[in-house]
Amino acid sequence: MHIPRACHRTACHTAVTAAAIASTFTSAAPTATAAAVSASIHLPAVGAGWDYQLGGAYTPPSGVTVVGRDRTATPAKLGYDICYVNGFQTQDGEKSLWPAAALLKTSSGALVGDPDWPGEYILDTRTAASRAAIFSVVQPWIAGCAAAGYHAVDIDNLDTYTRFSQLSQAGNYALASMFINEAHAHGLAAAQKNDAESCALGKSTGFDFAVAEECAYNNECASYTGVYSVVLGIEYSSDVSASTFKDSYCKAADRPKSLIYRDVDLVPKGKSGYLYTPCQ
Numbered sequence: 001m002h003i004p005r006a007c008h009r010t011a012c013h014t015a016v017t018a019a020a021i022a023s024t025f026t027s028a029a030p031t032a033t034a035a036a037v038s039a040s041i042h043l044p045a046v047g048a049g050w051d052y053q054l055g056g057a058y059t060p061p062s063g064v065t066v067v068g069r070d071r072t073a074t075p076a077k078l079g080y081d082i083c084y085v086n087g088f089q090t091q092d093g094e095k096s097l098w099p100a101a102a103l104l105k106t107s108s109g110a111l112v113g114d115p116d117w118p119g120e121y122i123l124d125t126r127t128a129a130s131r132a133a134i135f136s137v138v139q140p141w142i143a144g145c146a147a148a149g150y151h152a153v154d155i156d157n158l159d160t161y162t163r164f165s166q167l168s169q170a171g172n173y174a175l176a177s178m179f180i181n182e183a184h185a186h187g188l189a190a191a192q193k194n195d196a197e198s199c200a201l202g203k204s205t206g207f208d209f210a211v212a213e214e215c216a217y218n219n220e221c222a223s224y225t226g227v228y229s230v231v232l233g234i235e236y237s238s239d240v241s242a243s244t245f246k247d248s249y250c251k252a253a254d255r256p257k258s259l260i261y262r263d264v265d266l267v268p269k270g271k272s273g274y275l276y277t278p279c280q
Contacts, residue, residue, distance in 0.1 A: 040187035042151065043209050043230045044080045047257035049280055052211075052234050054084055055266035061276055066232065066258065068154055068211070071141050075149045082191065082211070082232075083145030087138050087179055088157035088172065092119035102133035104166060112164060122164055125171035135178050142179065146186035153183045154211050158202075159195040169198065173205050180206040191232075196223040203227050212256060214239060216249040221256060231256035237275050238264040250279035 044050070050066035057073045065079030075081035090098055095111075104112040104124040114120040124130040138155075145153055158176060161167040183190040184206070192199065192207035196215060209230035215221040217239045224231045233256035235245055245261040261277040268274065 041184060041189050041208070043189055044082075044152075044232065044258070046230055047280070048080070049278060050232050050258045050260060051276065052232075052260065052262060052266060053268070056268035056271070058268040058270070061269075061278075063278075063280070068232075071145055077149065080152070081150045082152045082154050083142075083148070083150035083188075084154045084156065085138060085141050085145065086157060087134070087155040087175070088123050088125070088160045089114060090121045090123070092117065095119075095121055098123070098137055099133045101130055102137065104164065112166070114163075122160055122167075125161070125167055125175045127171075131171070131175045131178065134175060135182075138179060139182055142182045142188065143186055146183075146188050150188065152189035152191055152208070153179070154191045154193055155179050156193050158193055162195070169201075173198075173201060176202075176207075177205050192228070196220040199223050199227040216245075216252060216255060216259070221252065222254040225254050225256060231258070233259040235259065235261050236264040237261065242275075242277060245277065246279075255279070 044066045048066045049063040050068070051060045051064045052068045053060070053073070054068065054070055057069050057076070060067055060076055060078060066082065067076035067078060067080075068082040068084055069075065070084045095103075098121075102123055104122040106112060112122045114122060123134050125134070142153055155176070158172060161169050161172045180190040189208040190206065192202040192210045194211075194213055195202065196212065196218070199210065202210070210224045210228045210232070212221065212224045212231055212233045214235060215224055215233055216235055221231075221233065235249055240249070242261060249255060250259065259279045261275065263273045263275040265273060269276070
C-alpha cells in the first residue's frame with residue numbers, strides 16, 4: 001500500500017504544452033467501447049464531504065459522500081468513489097509485476113528506487129516503448145476500477161519528473177494522457193494528483209478534477225482551485241497542528257472546498273494514530 005508523501009519540489013521546470021505532449025507519444029487505443037461513454041463521466045459534488053482511506057478501508061464519518069480507496073479495496077458506495085492507482089512508480093513488493101522495459105534504470109543498468117520509500121521503483125516514461133510497457137500493467141487496473149463500481153481514478157506520482165532528473169514533464173504527461181483516455185473510455189473521471197505547478201497543463205491534457213495533498217501547507221491551493229472546479233484536499237498532522245488547520249487553513253479564501261485533516265499514515269478508524277477532521 002502506498003502512503004502519501006510530502007510534496008517534492010524543484011526550482012524550475014520547462015513548460016510543456018498539451019500539443020507538444022500529443023506529438024510525444026503514440027497512444028494505445030482504449031480497450032473499452034467509447035461510444036457515448038463521456039456522458040457517464042461525472043465529478044464529485046463541489047464541497048462534498050470526503051475521506052481518503054489509502055491506509056485501509058473503514059466506515060466513513062457521517063456526512064462523507066466521496067471516498068478515495070486503493071484499487072484493491074471495495075468502493076464505499078456512499079455516492080462517489082475514487083480508485084487509487086500508482087501509475088508512475090511501483091508499490092512496495094510489486095516490482096515483479098512490471099516488465100523490465102517499464103522500470104527506470106541508471107546508466108549502469110541499476111534500477112532507480114525512491115529513496116523516501118524503500119521497495120518502490122520509478123517507472124520509465126521517456127519513450128513510447130517504455131510508456132507502452134507501463135500502460136500494459138496499469139490498463140487492467142483502470143478497467144478493474146470501473147468494473148468494481150468506482151467513479152474516478154486517482155493516479156499517483158505524476159510528479160516523478162520533478163524528483164528524478166532522467167525523466168521529463170513531457171514524458172510523464174504523455175503517459176498521463178494514455179491513462180486519462182483509458183479512464184474516460186471506461187466512464188471514469190481522472191484526477192490530477194499533486195504537481196501544482198502544472199495544473200493548466202493537467203487540465204489541457206484531460207484531467208477532470210484534482211486531488212491535492214498539502215496544498216495549504218505548501219501555499220499552493222490557488223494553483224488547483226484557479227484551474228479545477230472540483231479540488232479534494234488533504235492536509236496531514238505531520239505538517240501542522242489541528243488548531244492551525246481549523247483556524248488558518250480552513251479559513252483561507254483559496255482553499256479547496258473539500259478539505260480534510262488526516263494522520264499521515266491514513267490509518268483506519270479505530271487504529272492508533274487515526275485522525276480525521278473536515279473543514280465543513
